[in-house]
Amino acid sequence: MKIKYFIAASLMFAGQNALAAGFDCTLTGLNETEKTICADTYLSGLDNVTNGYFVKAMDNSYGVGTLARDQRKWLAERNRCGTDA
Numbered sequence: 001m002k003i004k005y006f007i008a009a010s011l012m013f014a015g016q017n018a019l020a021a022g023f024d025c026t027l028t029g030l031n032e033t034e035k036t037i038c039a040d041t042y043l044s045g046l047d048n049v050t051n052g053y054f055v056k057a058m059d060n061s062y063g064v065g066t067l068a069r070d071q072r073k074w075l076a077e078r079n080r081c082g083t084d085a
Contacts, residue, residue, distance in 0.1 A: 020044060022051020032082040040085055 025038035037043045054071060061067055 021047045022054075023047070031079055033079045036081070036083050036085055043085060 021037050021044040037047050058064055058067055
């Protein structure tokens with residue numbers, strides 16, 4: 001439980017950009033999971049941080065195809081959450 005508060009506090013002090021999801025929340029056609037992430041500051045911040053790590057991994061990897069496939073699998077699993085934060 002302490003780790004959740006630490007992450008939340010870190011995100012608060014990381015600046016306004018860290019509190020935006022790793023995708024554009026103003027797009028039409030977002031699925032229920034994406035809408036849930038956009039509506040929750042904590043989830044949006046976590047998504048942004050996670051996206052930042054993914055972008056860095058893609059930039060520094062020889063296995064870009066593998067990472068992209070893993071990302072698609074992860075997104076499919078994440079999107080099954082729907083409105084269940």
